[in-house]
Amino acid sequence: MKKIEAFIRHEALEAIHDQLVARGLPSMSVSEVKGSGRQAGFTEKYRGSRKAVFLRPKLKLEIAVDDADLERAIDCILELSHTGAPGDGKIFVFDIEEAIRVRTGERGPIVLESHTG
Ligand SMILES: Nc1ncnc2c1ncn2[C@@H]1O[C@H](COP(=O)(O)OP(=O)(O)OP(=O)(O)O)[C@@H](O)[C@H]1O
Ligand SMILES: [Mg+2]
Numbered sequence: 001m002k003k004i005e006a007f008i009r010h011e012a013l014e015a016i017h018d019q020l021v022a023r024g025l026p027s028m029s030v031s032e033v034k035g036s037g038r039q040a041g042f043t044e045k046y047r048g049s050r051k052a053v054f055l056r057p058k059l060k061l062e063i064a065v066d067d068a069d070l071e072r073a074i075d076c077i078l079e080l081s082h083t084g085a086p087g088d089g090k091i092f093v094f095d096i097e098e099a100i101r102v103r104t105g106e107r108g109p110i111v112l113e114s115h116t117g
Contacts, residue, residue, distance in 0.1 A: 001064060001099055003064050004077070004093055005091070007035060007059070007060055008081045008089045010057070016061070023076060024069075029061070030061055039087075065112060099112060
């Protein structure tokens, strides 16, 4: 089991979510975050004076998937996040030790399967 943590632009979310649902991967968490990438801040007027703005708003997606689904989830995020401009985002992948569905006590990859019918 793997966890994808993807930093994306707000405008990419809907298409990514729709496409993941279509591919049988409907479960995700989304948070609003502020972040910086490798560029130095751009300047912006703030409270009357020019300041470097280092933190821009992004969305963070957290998606736990079975190993077998990892590459197609990544492909989907890559394809729909890419504009070619700086700030398109970044994807990190982590190993998951364990997954537990609270309602049933089930453990392991079965917890990550979506309903089939
Ligand atoms: N090393 C990192 N650690 C944690 N979060 C990161 C890291 N790199 C990027 N992020 C998150 O991803 C967001 C988007 O990063 P961004 O796409 O600007 O990366 P970049 O490396 O600067 O690439 P680019 O040159 O395409 O802009 C950041 O605002 C931040 O929230
Ligand atoms: Mg950047």
